[in-house]
Amino acid sequence: MRILVVEDDAKIAQFVVKGLKQEGYAADHAPDGDTGLALAMNTPYDAAIVDVMLPRLDGLSLVKRLRNHRADLPVLFLSARATVEDRIKGLQAGGDDYLTKPFAFAELSARLQALIRRATRAPEAMRLSVNDVVMDLVTREVTVSGQKVELQPREFSLLEYLMRNPGRPLTKTMILEHVWDYSFDPQTNVVDVLMHRLRMKVDPDKTRIETVRGVGYVFKGSH
16 A cells, blocks of 8 residues: 655754655655645655645645545545644644654554544455455455464555456566665666565466566456
8 A cells, every 4th residue: 555744844844755665665755744745746655744834835734635536535634733633733734644643653553543434434355365265455364274473564555456356467667666666766676576486485386477578467256
């Protein structure tokens, strides 16, 4: 899953982005409101974490404008403003949750997962199943033909993206944009390297993930 972090405090932004990446998310950082709005309008994010006090465009205005185009995007406000009135303003502006600074990353992560889970609405949406591969998005467990497979966070994200798009050829650029972030060089071979590692774990007989020559990869099967 890909998360947008709109935060002008460089240390907090680095802390949040690093934590998200360690949990297997792709995370992009925008240092001001204008940049954050532009990214949110043009990138298929799964959720956004938005500071309230931002340069160029404040967080409340950002989310109000965003709601005209992305009503379904889960938004978590992150702010030093901690009064009841502040939290009410955040929710009325279109935020789905409001967390005050200072905060523990574990709580931020848990709230983010809850927002994403609610956005999917159906409980079964937290479980992906394609042929004999099953992924539990809550426990982050993966089984292949009933056998549990241990995946690193980035491997889990790659498999999740493949399983959300069974039968659909995915270009390496599409995979880069969703599993990593916009700072990666499109000429890099990280997709091929990670795909090789993933195949060794979930597709050793090469029956599930097919290479589409000149394009990328496709996860064979259907939900």
